[in-house]
Amino acid sequence: MNAEPILNQNQDTLLTEPTHRWADDGGVLTEERQPEPESVEPETSMAAPSDPLVREPLLTDEAEQAFLSRWAEIQVGFVEDPAESVRDADRLIDEIATALLSSFQARRTDLAVDWQHGSPGTEELRLALRRYRAFIGVILPK
Secondary structure, eight states: OOEEEEEETTTTEEEEEESEEEOTTTSOEEEOOOOOOSOOOTTTSSSOTTOHHHHSOSSOHHHHHHHHHHHHHHHHHTTTOHHHHHHHHHHHHHHHHHHHHHHHHHHHHHHHHHHHSSOOOHHHHHHHHHHHHHHHHHHSOO
């Protein structure tokens, strides 16, 4: 099923709404799109669309794919050696946690650079707070 992100106006978070729904006429798949918002005020958007720092996930697609490939191999290996598969799974979780923590710390450092040096004005602080809010949306995508 395809899905597209939409802005939840009540919570300033992105949700994923299905673009296809099953019809009530015997299971025919029909396309149904949510109406496009006419405009999104800067204050209600999570961050400027051009700000890749807060929009990108904590792991790159390549790193995520590598972890998922290793996980698939671990599951297949369970048949031959269950105990080793569980040990491999534990090591994989440790590596994923380390990669996430490293990415998280780098992103936090980048966010802090904008306001911790010098004497930022109210506008700079407002923009910094918006970037923190957007990053929290990446961390806690509820």
